[in-house]
Amino acid sequence: MLLITCPECGARPETEFVCGGETHITRPGPFAEVPADVWAGYLFHQANPRGKLRERWRHQAGCGLWFNLVRDTVTHEITSVYRMGDPKPEIA
């Protein structure tokens, strides 16, 4: 079970969180000008890397905060936790 550090509450077990998937995805717009393939890319074509992934989590059973982290999808090692709006960390 993962141990995730909520920026508000500190290290808490995985079961208190929900994962919202890849983060830093920009919603395309304005809507009248979005081509179909761009919309499909937004809806479906996420990175799904084998390795480090920036994703967003919510501390559901805690303070309710949405925040970002960098997690390795193979080892589950979490190398960075940062708030919404913080700059996007580089990943190797």
Next chain:
Amino acid sequence: MARLPQGGRIDRSRPLAFRFDGRTYHGFQGDTLASALLANGVSVVGRSFKHHRPRGVLAAGDDEPNALVQLEPGTPYSEPNVRATRVELYDGLTARSVNAWPSARFDVNAATGLLGRFMPAGFYYKTFMWPDWRRFEPFIRRAAGLGVAEAPFDPEQALKRHAHCDLLVVGAGPAGLAAARAAAAGGGRVILAEVEADLGGSLLSDPHATIEGQPARAWVAETEALLAEAPHVTVLRRTTVTGYYDHNELVAVERLADHLAPAARRGRARQRIWHIRARRVVLGTGAHERPLVFPDNDRPGVLLASAARTYLHRFAVLPGSRAVVATNNDSAYEAACDLHDAGMRIAAIADLRPGGPGEVGASARERGIEVLAGSGVTGVRGRSRVRGVQVSPAGEPEPGRWLEADLLLMSGGWTPAVHLFSQSGGALAYDPALTAFRPDRSAQAETSVGAAAGRFSLAEALADGHAAGGGDPTSAPQAGPAPEPAPIAAAWRTPGAVGKQWVDFQSDATEADVALAAREGFISVEHLKRYTTIGMATDQGKTSNVNALAILGEETGRLPPEVGTTRFRAPYTPITMTTVAAGARGDLFAPRRKTPLDAWHREHGAVMEDFGAWSRPDVYLQPGESHEAAARREHLAVRQGVGLFDSSPIGKIAVSGRDAARFLDFIIANRIANLGVGKARYGLMLTEHGVVFDDGVTFRLGEDSFLLSPSSGAAARVYAWLDEWRQCEFPDWDLRIADLTTAWAAIAVAGPRARDLVRTLPAGFSWEAAGFPHMTLREGAVGGAPLRAFRVSFSGEVQYELQVPASYGLSLWEHLMRAGAAHGVTPVGVEAWLRLRLEKGYIHVGSETDGNTLPDDIGFGPALAAKPGDFVGRLSLLRENALDPDREQLVGLESLDGDKLPVGGCLFRGPAFNPPVEKLGRVTSSAFSPALGHPVALGLLKRGRSRHGEVLNVFSQGWIGRVRVTSPVFYDQKGERLRG
């Protein structure tokens, strides 16, 4: 005599009686079932899985493959496949061998053994294809399986505990104790988990070892006392650490009451599951001794050498009277000498190493024990008990000599117990000096110590443990001198010998099975495991894995490191399912949500049903009334008088702030920005895929203040959805969102006489239609409580929804029941409530919608198309799929046969039902309409809006009826009643 008059750690003052396979035996407190059986001379304790060969106890711990029993058969405590080596004896214990009938000694299925030659590894893949497998399967299934699951449910409970520590030490052998002791001295929070009741591990079976100049047992006692006094140390006995998970979380099972008789366990939890999060972990899990592979090495009376030593020193049991010892390493000499000293005749030690033993050889020779260097076992006589052992010079074709013996002890070397290490993600390396895999690179904050790290001497164990526990290297406990060892000889099987050589006892697989697998190309170690089932049994191959992969290597010309090993899977030893689930049973598995009026409903005849997470009244039954009659009565009460409906679970999401209006205009597909203060509007919420995921009414309480009322089942999801958009996409907007769903009770008052009833509430505003029209709201107070009143209607009649803080819900409800008595007020359950809306053609999310429904399917296409600006899901409504004219649309359905239409019935056209038939649609809701006097239904139908008047067929479970397509609104099509 198997039991020695003195010695061991048993309590001779507490004799115990127990039964095995129908016979009564005696043992002592401190025995395991296995030691007690050996003490009673019971050699056959089970039958093998496939060939039904008699089998005896092989080991003394978790690695035991043979001695599996059904514990307490025929009682509610019955438990299959329990390792006798881990059952602590209690008075009255009853056990039965598994996989044998009527008993392990006389097993009628033993005849299967005669067919053994036709049942090599994987034989079932090659036959049973004609006529088909199902003809043979029942016989195979009956023959397979071990014990029986005969208790209809588990009468016992398990507890669950979370713990955090700086250091978790797994195993209280010398390495683990040294680690715990050093860490305790450092003041950290330490948890020490030991599978046995006693601490000490291998030291318990070694009376000669010394530490710091004193007998090792004294050092163990001293350490135990130190740990007991240390303030932050928790010692868990009878505790198996079964799994090593991510981020240094480990799961352990503590057996709280298994060692007690069932009668003594009542009122106590049987086990406790621990979830331990440790900063660091020390794995002092020891090592397992490997069997040697030679003909008939599975005969009862063939034991691991170290197991015999354990039975001697801990249980004062001599498991035979005359033993041959077979080995490829020095460790078996200790067993041979100790057993000799305890009175056993050691016929010979057959040592596969041409150069013989290291310094330990001298102690054997001193005792007059014959050491046959360069020799191995090539045959075993005796079927249900060893009678003789053939020892031959290794690699020589000539047969050797037969030695009389009733016990054969073997040691094929030691395999570090790397299971937890491997689960943690650590990488293993093959060490030729050990002839085994040992931990190489760690993946988590973990250190393997002592035998678990492949460092088998006591000195190494103590040094490793002390260092891993944070001790100063100069202060490590010192072991007494040990003889200089000679290297182990790799010896994986006995070539040229006649007879079956067993590799995996529990899976009943032989060296020939491994060779067959190799011949057939199953040369990956995973293929070997799956094809031969080696390592797939309940012991997960603790005694067999290394031998099997080494033999595979020999067959394919590879060394063990090239063959590789399989990944170990949790749990280390099997865990009782009840213990895994711990308290999560029944209502604690999935708690039901209750409204503030729950008790009132139950006291007034409500039939409570689950609707999503909520427990709600379905109908209120009057004496002698059927479910259907009750629903119709409640339905009519709303149409003709007044009904009360507990709508408390309806969502109540408050959204406020300067940006609230534009936020909701984006989230909700319908227009919200132009909604007037004090007014309400119905709207849909879509996913980004354009799919309707909820509907509800939005109220504007003030310029910057809104209240959303999502449907009961979706309230929590809607709140989370809104909050995700707020936090992640609009962090700079002025927005506050709160889920008040359970803070307020909600009561709907509906029916032509609803106003008569609410007039009895002096709320500080007018209840009349002129001042409080449909789709508006008022805020006031009643009885000292704030009151919100909404004029919305799901029922199609005049309807007021009253919301008060949850703690006032019951008094408001009771007031309305009292005040309404004169008007015939009737409590209404969910069933009637849903029928009321059905007559009106209102959708119910989840009935008329599914995860593919788009707004236009339910009639909202034009309204949304006219909305300016973007909203969630809008772009998806422009895709080809959304513009398809063939989509299913909401319709009404009237049965032409007078029957109520079955929900889930499928609509099709054509005179006959000849599948495959195109499905045109389906019935989504259906009920008798008391107002109309006949059944009505809603459905989704391809091009439904253009088909009104058409007659179609409906199919349900073989029944076919006819329906006419209509408008979905059956009642009060102009909506005059609800506005009244």
Next chain:
Amino acid sequence: MKRYSAASLFTEGFRGHTGWERAWRHPDPKPAYDVVIVGAGGHGLATAYYLDKEHGITNVAVVEKGWLGGGNTGRNTTVVRSNYLYPESAALYEKALQLYEGLSKDLNYNIMLSQRGMLEVAHSRHELEACAYWANAMRLNGIDSEVLTRDEVIALVPGINAGPGARYPVCGGYIQRRGGIARHDAVAWGYARAADARGVDIIQNCEVTGFRRDGAGTLVGVETTRGFIGAKKVALAVAGHSSVMAERAGFRLPVKSYALQAMVTEPVKPMLDTVVMSLATGVYMSQSDKGELVIGGGLDLYGSYAQRGNFPTIEKVVASAIELIPAIGRLKLMRTWAGIVDVTHDSSPIIDRAPVQGVYVNCGWGTGGFKAIPVGGYTLAHLLARDEPHPLAVPFSLRRFESGRLIDEAAASGIPH
């Protein structure tokens, strides 16, 4: 290929089973093939088999990073069924089931197909109505299904928790009697042996690390850990790894990878004669021929390539299983593991040409890949041979993610699927 039969087993029994041939060769790669299939799981091996059997194409290699059948083929809960709602899915999975029904004889390998019934248990009226809809839709599609009463469910699953105190009361259910289980390893091994006998090279321990194109951008082969292998066409059948391979080939797939947990209890004598699934909790169970209860139903709710069990999911699945059949409470959990599943938004597969030339994909089966192995291979072989999708595979294109024509079975019912 030496035929397997009771007679050959009998003969070999008298000579120590020394006459059995290798089930498949371990060849070195040839310089080039007409088709290289990446991934020697069930789908990849079946593709190779049907390429020859249906289309006469034998110059084929199946390259595999690890050992054949070691991915999801060897990690699933072995259920086969075709109880699908939409005609597109029903046709696809029904074809798979029909191929399964003849597979042991077709491959001369006993895959132990046990059509013991796939039962879905409804715990509320709403679920029972969903069952009825499902069963009716199946009948319209021409597939067997029956709605069962509460008593019929109890008769099929004697230990089911139908008592008055049950957290999830039993209201009925529906069954596809032709559904059941098969031996997963045998499916991989059977296809491998049959494909090998037809001349297909199965190259294990050979990872594809890149795709080579000529100056004009035409695919000429794949780079592997065993060197370059020429190929006119390359098919990806790498469940759990599809995104990674797609990235190497230069495109993106609309899939996410999750860890699907599964587990078995220790073996016991027969106690469950059907495959049973609880609609309320999504847990499902069957008893293997060896006697273990095979239990599934839990997906970790975050993207993962870690093939290992995660305890919170295991707890939930086990608790759900005990709620359904309390008699398993005193059994012991013996082994847990996870497979990585590639999940599309609609949980339906993709069988299509990739957006880059020369590459073909079979992916996105989510948790349901095992039951589809024969048809996944059958339709991918057709696509490779004809360069146009098999009619059964047409709806399962990549284009549906732009058109929105998703085939979402789970969404259609609210039933976990």
